[in-house]
Amino acid sequence: MEMEKIAGRSSLWDAKPSPYCPGCGHGVVHRVLCELIEEYNLADNCVFMAPVGCSILAYTFLGLDVCQSAHGRTPAAATGIKRARPDTFVLAYQGDGDLASIGTAEIIHAANRGENITTIFVNNAIYGMTGGQMAPTTLAGQTATTCSNGRDASLGMGNPLRVCEMLQSLAGVTYLARTTVHTPANVIKTKIAIKKAFDVQLKRQGFSLVEILSSCPVNWGMQPVAALDFVDKKMVPQYPLGEFKVGGVSVTPGA
Amino acid sequence: MGERVLMKGNEAIAEAAIRAGVQSYFGYPITPQNELIAYMSVHMPAKGRTFIQAESELAAINMVYGAAAAGMRSMTSSSSPGLSLKQEGISYLVGAQLPAVIVNIMRGGPGLGNIAPSQADYFQACKGGGHGDYHLVVYAPATVQEAADLTTKSFDVADRYRNPVLILGDAIIGQMMEPVVLSESTPNPPPKPWAVGGIRNGRKPNLINSLSLEEGVVEEWNWLFKAKYEEIKKNELMVEMLDCEDADLILVAYGTTSRICKEVLRQSRARGLKVGLIRPITLWPFPYRAIAQAARKTPEFLVVEMSLGQMIEDVKLAGLGDAAIHFHGRPGGGVPREIDIREIIEHVLVQKRAGKIATRGTVIDWEIS
Numbered sequence: 204m205e206m207e208k209i210a211g212r213s214s215l216w217d218a219k220p221s222p223y224c225p226g227c228g229h230g231v232v233h234r235v236l237c238e239l240i241e242e243y244n245l246a247d248n249c250v251f252m253a254p255v256g257c258s259i260l261a262y263t264f265l266g267l268d269v270c271q272s273a274h275g276r277t278p279a280a281a282t283g284i285k286r287a288r289p290d291t292f293v294l295a296y297q298g299d300g301d302l303a304s305i306g307t308a309e310i311i312h313a314a315n316r317g318e319n320i321t322t323i324f325v326n327n328a329i330y331g332m333t334g335g336q337m338a339p340t341t342l343a344g345q346t347a348t349t350c351s352n353g354r355d356a357s358l359g360m361g362n363p364l365r366v367c368e369m370l371q372s373l374a375g376v377t378y379l380a381r382t383t384v385h386t387p388a389n390v391i392k393t394k395i396a397i398k399k400a401f402d403v404q405l406k407r408q409g410f411s412l413v414e415i416l417s418s419c420p421v422n423w424g425m426q427p428v429a430a431l432d433f434v435d436k437k438m439v440p441q442y443p444l445g446e447f448k449v450g451g452v453s454v455t456p457g458a
Numbered sequence: 459m460g461e462r463v464l465m466k467g468n469e470a471i472a473e474a475a476i477r478a479g480v481q482s483y484f485g486y487p488i489t490p491q492n493e494l495i496a497y498m499s500v501h502m503p504a505k506g507r508t509f510i511q512a513e514s515e516l517a518a519i520n521m522v523y524g525a526a527a528a529g530m531r532s533m534t535s536s537s538s539p540g541l542s543l544k545q546e547g548i549s550y551l552v553g554a555q556l557p558a559v560i561v562n563i564m565r566g567g568p569g570l571g572n573i574a575p576s577q578a579d580y581f582q583a584c585k586g587g588g589h590g591d592y593h594l595v596v597y598a599p600a601t602v603q604e605a606a607d608l609t610t611k612s613f614d615v616a617d618r619y620r621n622p623v624l625i626l627g628d629a630i631i632g633q634m635m636e637p638v639v640l641s642e643s644t645p646n647p648p649p650k651p652w653a654v655g656g657i658r659n660g661r662k663p664n665l666i667n668s669l670s671l672e673e674g675v676v677e678e679w680n681w682l683f684k685a686k687y688e689e690i691k692k693n694e695l696m697v698e699m700l701d702c703e704d705a706d707l708i709l710v711a712y713g714t715t716s717r718i719c720k721e722v723l724r725q726s727r728a729r730g731l732k733v734g735l736i737r738p739i740t741l742w743p744f745p746y747r748a749i750a751q752a753a754r755k756t757p758e759f760l761v762v763e764m765s766l767g768q769m770i771e772d773v774k775l776a777g778l779g780d781a782a783i784h785f786h787g788r789p790g791g792g793v794p795r796e797i798d799i800r801e802i803i804e805h806v807l808v809q810k811r812a813g814k815i816a817t818r819g820t821v822i823d824w825e826i827s
Binding site: 245246247248249250253259260262265266267268269270271272273276279280281282283284285286287288290291292308309311312316 | 481482484508510512513514516517518520521522523524525526527528529530532546547550554654655656657658663664665666667668669671
């Protein structure tokens with residue numbers, strides 16, 4: 204009896220080894236994105252915006268048009284592409300250093316203009332590519348190479364920045380959600396959220412963003428399983444999961 | 459031919475860009491280029507094209523990056539402090555080989571400076587500005603007509619070499635009104651098979667990028683850029699030479715100062731003094747050869763700039779050892795006066811450099827120090 208194939212590697216992802224460290228969430232997020240692009244048949248007009256950060260090398264294995272832009276400027280460059288070619292599907296991919304630190308102005312204003320792009324914001328609470336420095340999203344007390352005794356707001360290091368809460372008030376934002384990929388059930392929820400974000404762009408309804416909590420075992424100095432536990436026990440309480448905006452209307456996550 | 463109209467330089471540049479087929483304009487307000495962004499805000503949307511007042515110059519240049527990556531003719535404009543902010547994006551445009559047109563209507567600096575005319579961004583425009591080895595094609599218009607014509611040309615040149623082009627004006631070029639005839643030519647941008655927009659019709663994925671961590675790749679890219687720059691030097695150099703054949707002293711100036719120098723030339727010739735003028739129209743590529751050849755025949759050169767002396771370094775490089783090179787400049791928004799330039803010419807040609815010269819900003823026998 205011939206078996207029907209119901210799951211497999213996306214054809215958009217070259218059969219190359221993943222460039223990511225063991226236990227990193229980027230690969231899971233990429234897979235979800237590739238599956239959705241295939242399900243929606245979007246590859247023909249999709250531009251993937253690669254940021255400065257670990258995922259900058261996405262172009263080496265994704266079978267998509269890729270535009271890589273300067274650190275933090277992805278929302279501006281994505282705006283340029285979408286306005287120049289409104290028929291393209293613009294998928295902006297950013298990390299926490301990129302989006303929540305150097306590129307805060309660009310993300311806020313792209314969101315506020317209601318740019319019809321979809322942003323995938325991977326928050327792993329640390330700078331990965333440069334070797335584990337403190338990020339705006341680093342938790343209080345969490346250590347990094349630039350806060351070796353732990354992040355301490357009383358020492359002028361700032362507080363963990365909540366991006367979804369910050370963007371929620373902006374009228375240009377149509378869909379906003381925070382998810383995580385540290386368990387299979389949450390990966391499915393992530394896919395559902397990204398699907399809703401895609402729908403917003405496809406229906407030309409404005410700006411959509413999904414923040415995804417992700418683990419970085421190497422720079423956190425943890426074993427992968429411990430890192431997943433850190434997401435669950437430490438990150439989720441600081442960064443509550445759920446939808447923040449649906450159809451342009453603010454909702455309270457978990458309510 | 460189009461109609462002859464009276465326009466400000468900023469507006470003429472904007473209208474010329476629209477006629478050259480600019481599809482996307484991204485700007486941020488800064489004096490003295492505000493008429494340009496205001497003109498675009500009305501006329502771009504009216505033609506169904508993209509206009510965005512960006513949140514910053516950084517965002518504006520990166521929007522240009524995106525629109526250029528999507529294969530559209532794109533443009534931004536600003537003035538000196540804004541150009542400093544755009545340098546990051548300009549370096550990335552070069553690195554990713556994206557065509558774009560950038561306008562700098564220069565004002566006095568450094569810092570916030572003032573809003574008066576200046577030519578103090580010559581180094582920034584011609585010697586880099588952003589990081590990495592690169593050049594922009596730099597046009598220096600001297601009239602509103604030339605500002606319009608060079609804008610038209612800029613889009614073709616940017617597309618041809620896949621490199622950004624800079625139009626370097628100043629507050630006078632941007633603000634003054636002059637008659638201008640705008641051409642009706644039909645824009646004809648080349649096909650851009652490298653642009654991103656999705657893997658339509660089964661083509662291979664395109665990549666807009668300036669990064670490679672593989673050994674030797676970025677070096678190879680730089681050699682490719684170098685080859686491009688040599689082509690640009692060969693094909694795109696523009697210089698005006700006036701009364702240089704029999705000259706005893708040649709003035710070298712661009713943009714607004716070249717207009718002042720032209721009038722000084724006329725007055726000097728009327729008094730029997732053999733004065734010539736070399737006016738670089740492209741500041742990069744720079745007319746080294748034209749100046750070197752002239753320096754073999756003409757013993758005295760006087761460079762006039764609205765700066766403490768920037769282009770003079772290139773004039774010195776061209777004329778080194780052959781001619782005496784003098785300088786007169788006014789920084790921080792000062793505009794050189796005809797009377798001062800005449801006094802220097804008198805000092806050099808009539809008094810044979812006898813005695814001291816009191817004119818501020820003047821250096822006889824300028825030396826690289």
